[in-house]
Amino acid sequence: xxxxxxxxxxxxxxxxxxxxxxxxxxxxxxxxxxxxxxxxxxxxxxxxxxxxxxxxxxxxxxxxxxxxxxxxxxxxxxxxxxxxxxxxxxxxxxxxxxxxxxxxxxxxxxxxxxxxxxxxxxxxxxxxxxxxxxxxxxxxxxxxxxxxxxxxxxxxxxxxxxxxxxxxxxxxxxxxxxxxxxxxxxxx
Amino acid sequence: xxxxxxxxxxxxxxxxxxxxxxxxxxxxxxxxxxxxxxxxxxxxxxxxxxxxxxxxxxxxxxxxxxxxxxxxxxxxxxxxxxxxxxxxxxxxxxxxxxxxxxxxxxxxxxxxxxxxxxxxxxxxxxxxxxxxxxxxxxxxxxxxxxxxxxxxxxxxxxxxxxxxxxxxxxxxxxxxxxxxxxxxxxxxxxxxxxxxxxxxxxxxxxxxxxxxxxxxxxxxxxxxxxxxxxxxxxxxxxxxxxxxxxxxxxxxxxxxxxxxxxxxxxxxxxxxxxxxxxxxxxxxxxxxxxxxxxxxxxxxxxxxxxxxxxxxxxxxxxxxxxxxxxxxxxxxxxxxxxxxxxxxxxxxxxxxxxxxxxxxxxxxxxxxxxxxxxxxxxxxxxxxxxxxxxxxxxxxxxxxxxxxxxxxxxxxxxxxxxxxxxxxxxxxxxxxxxxx
Numbered sequence: 001x002x003x004x005x006x007x008x009x010x011x012x013x014x015x016x017x018x019x020x021x022x023x024x025x026x027x028x029x030x031x032x033x034x035x036x037x038x039x040x041x042x043x044x045x046x047x048x049x050x051x052x053x054x055x056x057x058x059x060x061x062x063x064x065x066x067x068x069x070x071x072x073x074x075x076x077x078x079x080x081x082x083x084x085x086x087x088x089x090x091x092x093x094x095x096x097x098x099x100x101x102x103x104x105x106x107x108x109x110x111x112x113x114x115x116x117x118x119x120x121x122x123x124x125x126x127x128x129x130x131x132x133x134x135x136x137x138x139x140x141x142x143x144x145x146x147x148x149x150x151x152x153x154x155x156x157x158x159x160x161x162x163x164x165x166x167x168x169x170x171x172x173x174x175x176x177x178x179x180x181x182x183x184x185x186x187x188x
Numbered sequence: 189x190x191x192x193x194x195x196x197x198x199x200x201x202x203x204x205x206x207x208x209x210x211x212x213x214x215x216x217x218x219x220x221x222x223x224x225x226x227x228x229x230x231x232x233x234x235x236x237x238x239x240x241x242x243x244x245x246x247x248x249x250x251x252x253x254x255x256x257x258x259x260x261x262x263x264x265x266x267x268x269x270x271x272x273x274x275x276x277x278x279x280x281x282x283x284x285x286x287x288x289x290x291x292x293x294x295x296x297x298x299x300x301x302x303x304x305x306x307x308x309x310x311x312x313x314x315x316x317x318x319x320x321x322x323x324x325x326x327x328x329x330x331x332x333x334x335x336x337x338x339x340x341x342x343x344x345x346x347x348x349x350x351x352x353x354x355x356x357x358x359x360x361x362x363x364x365x366x367x368x369x370x371x372x373x374x375x376x377x378x379x380x381x382x383x384x385x386x387x388x389x390x391x392x393x394x395x396x397x398x399x400x401x402x403x404x405x406x407x408x409x410x411x412x413x414x415x416x417x418x419x420x421x422x423x424x425x426x427x428x429x430x431x432x433x434x435x436x437x438x439x440x441x442x443x444x445x446x447x448x449x450x451x452x453x454x455x456x457x458x459x460x461x462x463x464x465x466x467x468x469x470x471x472x473x474x475x476x477x478x479x480x481x482x483x484x485x486x487x488x489x490x491x492x493x494x495x496x497x498x499x500x501x502x503x504x505x506x507x508x509x510x511x512x513x514x515x516x517x518x519x520x521x522x523x524x525x526x527x528x529x530x531x532x533x534x535x536x537x538x539x540x541x542x543x544x545x546x547x548x549x550x551x552x553x554x555x556x557x558x559x560x561x562x563x564x565x566x567x568x569x570x571x572x573x574x575x576x577x578x579x580x581x582x583x584x585x586x587x588x589x590x591x592x593x594x595x596x597x598x599x600x601x602x603x604x605x606x607x608x609x610x611x612x613x614x615x616x617x618x619x620x621x622x623x624x
Contacts, residue, residue, distance in 0.1 A: 049613055
């Protein structure tokens with residue numbers, strides 16, 4: 001039997017990309033404001049012999065930059081190199097919550113600063129200085145139902161008042177997790 | 189940074205790498221291609237590949253390498269920024285059902301069998317099968333590493349459930365499977381299959397078959413839930429694209445339904461726990477557990493008075509790199525308990541682990557996966573493999589590296605002392621109740 005006039009709801013999956021952000025309206029163009037929490041998912045295992053998903057809730061709690069950031073860094077690390085001309089240090093305090101979605105739920109997530117990148121709105125990546133951020137640094141192996149708070153440090157152009165931060169656990173290249181979570185590092 | 193590179197890739201992966209580099213924001217990345225395969229090909233022939241023509245472009249491979257490494261970057265290659273891809277929620281189309289169905293087939297959105305068109309009304313009806321909001325995030329899935337991982341909402345899963353022919357009462361199980369993030373069409377050059385085993389009250393509430401014919405095409409719930417897993421694995425992570433996100437050389441017929449069935453809990457003897465209880469859930473919880481593997485076969489054994497001595501010999505068909513799953517008819521389980529003294533699944537598993545052996549020499553020398561995946565771990569000192577590597581060739585080692593790599597399931601209707609086994613390993617479990 002043929003019926004005409006279907007208004008089909010089409011998945012259009014082939015056109016989708018990294019739409020975890022889409023699900024929460026979170027993207028480079030609509031990054032989360034300072035203090036706002038973004039939910040996402042990370043994987044444990046490579047799919048061949050293990051595979052589990054874990055919920056994460058991530059927020060940027062505070063941002064310091066310029067003299068305030070340098071002062072904080074100096075009190076933590078001692079002498080630090082002066083930022084390059086027209087640049088300044090930026091400190092971001094990040095809260096990261098991790099929770100298993102099912103069983104077995106025993107994977108610890110190796111949270112590392114390299115999983116967070118600061119970039120410009122045009123996509124230019126900003127460097128992470130090689131001296132340590134203030135305590136606590138955002139690094140550690142986090143287990144299910146734990147929250148880890150810590151600082152990240154970047155060197156950003158003074159002229160960029162609204163850099164972005166994104167989280168992606170695929171930093172090491174072994175497993176593609178995809179689905180960046182986007183955050184504002186400025187008020188705009 | 190700043191160091192020129194060019195990828196040298198075999199032709200079987202040409203579409204994959206071109207597509208993948210584009211998705212990673214590098215359309216136009218430089219590659220040179222050589223014939224496939226190179227595994228097992230003598231060095232002289234591999235050298236001839238490099239000195240010959242690129243089978244994709246027809247140009248000399250060495251010339252391509254030099255020009256790719258020394259040529260100036262194009263505007264496309266130096267571009268920065270974000271690549272936006274549109275994600276329409278609804279596509280407004282007006283056509284016959286036949287033409288619209290064909291549209292889905294032509295776009296690779298289905299498994300090749302007829303679908304139920306996912307109209308707004310049907311998707312809305314499916315959404316009544318759960319209390320969760322349509323825009324709630326369900327999971328994240330990728331065809332395999334390193335492909336893109338896409339996330340998806342309750343509504344997106346509902347679209348695929350409709351297409352598979354599911355009813356709203358099936359939807360919480362489909363959501364639970366989707367929440368595991370395990371794609372049914374896991375891509376590798378081998379041809380993976382998946383398995384979904386359902387435990388708890390949901391089986392009887394929605395008619396999931398765990399008895400006679402449980403693994404056959406006799407239950408709507410088994411059929412459409414398993415099928416929905418395949419369809420959503422195509423559409424919610426871009427999987428199943430031949431040559432790009434699906435590279436299984438032969439494919440796997442199990443991918444049509446993914447071996448979706450219930451465990452026959454009611455016929456388990458006392459002391460034998462159902463799978464979900466083994467994994468830490470309560471008996472009254474409804475749970476789906478997903479497995480990864482390739483195939484199953486049945487045991488055509490002429491049993492004497494004891495069953496269990498046959499098992500190690502039978503299981504030697506499984507690669508020692510792989511895990512094992514035994515699908516036992518409840519009638520066998522009752523005999524294993526009553527006549528042979530196995531008081532629990534765990535006791536049987538421990539016995540299998542202790543008595544199924546492989547010679548160390550055979551293990552290290554004759555299995556491709558052991559050589560590629562296990563040996564590097566052994567050389568890094570990972571136990572028990574590091575100790576096994578030091579053993580003489582005729583020493584016996586366990587075929588399955590840990591008891592946890594062996595799963596025993598009760599399934600079947602007791603019409604035959606029938607049992608099957610396969611190389612499926614447990615991945616994870618998800619609560620169905622959480623998605624009601």
